[in-house]
Amino acid sequence: MSDDVTIPAFRSVPRTGVIYVTTEATRRGYRSSDPDWCNLGQGQPETGELPGAPARLNTVTIDVADMEYAPVAGLWDIREAIAGLYNRLYRRGMPSQYSAENVCLSGGGRAALTRAAASLGSVNLGHFLPDYTAYEELLDVFKAFTAIPILLEGERGYNFTHEDLRREVQGRGLSALLFSNPCNPTGKLVQGDELARWVGVAREQECTLLIDEFYSHYIWTGRPGHLPVESAARYVEDVNRDPIVLFDGFTKNWRYPGWRMTWTVGPRQVIDTVASAGSFLDGGGSRPLQRAAIPLLQEDVVVAETQAIHATFREKRDRFHSRLERLGIRTDRAPDGTFYVWGNVSGLPAPLNDGMGFFRAALEEKIIAVPGEFFDVNPGKRRARPSRFRNYVRLSFGPSMEVLEKALGRLEALILRHSRG
Template sequence: MSAPDSSGRAASMFRSVPRTGVIYVMAEAGKQGFRYGHPDWCNLGQGAPETGELPGSAARLSTIGLDTESAEYAPVPGLGDLREAVAELYNHRYRRGMASRYTADNVAIASGGRAALTRLATALGRVNLGHVLPDYTAYEELLEVFRAFVPIPIVAHEREGFRLSPQALREAIVGSGLGAILLSNPCNPTGRLIAGEDLRRWVTTAGKLGCALIIDEFYAHYVYGPPSLRHAGELPHSISAAAWVEDVDRDPVVIVDGLTKNWRYPGLRLSWTVGPKSVIERVSSAGSFLDGGAPHCIQRAALPLLEPSLADQEAAAIQRAFTIKRDLMLERLGGMGIRVAGAEDGGPEGAFYCFADLRQLPESLANGMAFFRAALEQQVICVPGVFFDVDPGKRRDHIASRMAGFVRLSFGPDRPQVERALDRLAALVAGAS
């Protein structure tokens, strides 16, 4: 007598875990022959910047040392020297002359942004957690898997340029009884930026209403601003809610950032969380059982990168190089009849994405998923807009999503790759019917 068939028995004991938007599109591209470094492909889908030297940038980190000490575990909250360096960078940039300043106790180090956000999600209590639509695709599963809080969508309307005003924020907090809000600033995918007086009002409003702001600032060096600031040469090196925090240990503002985007080292997977000491203690405790902390040797290697003058040099180099690519993509997409969200205000104000509106194209390309499939045939990768209509629990119909007519196109790669991709997309659009 044969043994019972056990195929699939192990898998049946685990839930299905969906791929995030970027992971999905990269997997689909892989089926078409894509691999990283392939000379024939143009990757406008991956959310990563070019990693080589830029004109005016500091010398790039080229080696990571390993000795007896760095072969040991690092403390779960991170190396004390690195935590202090992060705190001092924020004080230097945003808190000069302020009585309340960040210290190492206001900083926790983690292995990348997702690890930092997972720690925060684990540490959140039973609150209504607001999240803005559209926003970063990886938030969807993060908001779904943790059951202590209830995810509540906050719609940023297209008619308002996907911009959420301080008044709309107040209405969302009061109307939905929000205890926390999670968002990216600058926004991935729209490039919208909350800065200046609006950012001050966000911080003040959240504090007065007792709502924690959890802000993903991974694109804080990629700041282009409205045309008036660009032309006047008044752009800051970076933007952060830390500039508007009154008391670093009392105000409920939690910031997540790292080396991935703003220092252009995605492969190092190193991030930090900055916030009140009480929050940092909780996320560090979560890290003790979730991930155990970031690699010791990478933390040590990162220390020089946080020196304020070098960090500001990197930010300035990013702004110069990426403004050129941004303007190139806006011009070329406009020539194809593709409008970009925010173009009426000069285009994306931050990050390195154009959220492209396809609805005026021929019907065969007017849907984000169809455009993505057609672009793959041209060996160009992009991300359909529906993936940014973050929907934990799948409570909405993605086929009828208001994001269905959009794709996210990245100008993160080097300029020659961006230009090749735009040439191919122009040919694709010209040949469509």
């Protein structure tokens, strides 16, 4: 059947950046099981054993009770376990503590974000440029709120202070702000006292922060002597009053992306609302996987996994970033977090000096990258002019070191060939 066939009532739904590049690679023979391909586009970490990490959970027992639906908000026991973990990691000794009522489970990060978006009223919702590519369609499909873009400047290292936040909230009448922290794709992290000030501005200005914390255990600029994790949960005063809503899950920080198990943490009233949205959007997550995941939330397991991630991925981050810089792929800032390098390719020879040109040339070398224009979050394509990020690519150091070294060798040869060109 031809791709241009039109079926009544259905619109054309754009693919997110990762889905687009993976689809294009598949047309050229890419298979995830093919060791000859280097997938630097996929937003997932390597999922195998890491030195010092707890053994990978590779069997799930399905109980008779697991044949039934799970509650839309998730099983009570895992909600309690998640709340307890947040209290131990971020809220020791604080009078206001999270409980199971502050947690809602869902089947994947996009499901959690979709529930939240469906729960928003007729408000102005701010979002940053650049940011996570999947936000684009999410911010367009729900018509109750108005999406307001906020441009971050590479020349400033994508810095955005709490005073900038206050000015944007007041000037644009924002009732909510959606952003990833650390940022996918730039790796910029708001942390420590500055993140505390952001939470203070949200509280003072009555603006809800919707914070995607899926990379919050991939922190490269953390406090010495402390576990390399960060969350706005650390700076909340009252868990049921402060307008702070957090999204996380097993996808990145536990390295179980295939489980599609995520959660929302926030005020009890928000959790009730997003659970109600889930009742008509997706119906809830997998019951046997929720039950099987409870041991993964024990503090000693989380600490060991996080330390193993930090040791392995920090080495990959440093080597990958350094090699890309030497190849002429520059960065506005070294990543503070995530497992991505946001690379500026404008200094490379044509056609590699354009994100889409780089992507297409890399595909011929069996390397997958994501052009920067996909992170120019543009709901409804209201901004028609060329993307400010068309000279960028996002390159992942999520794969193993072996894959990264293979990809770097091919990129070096590709760039050299075009330089001689």
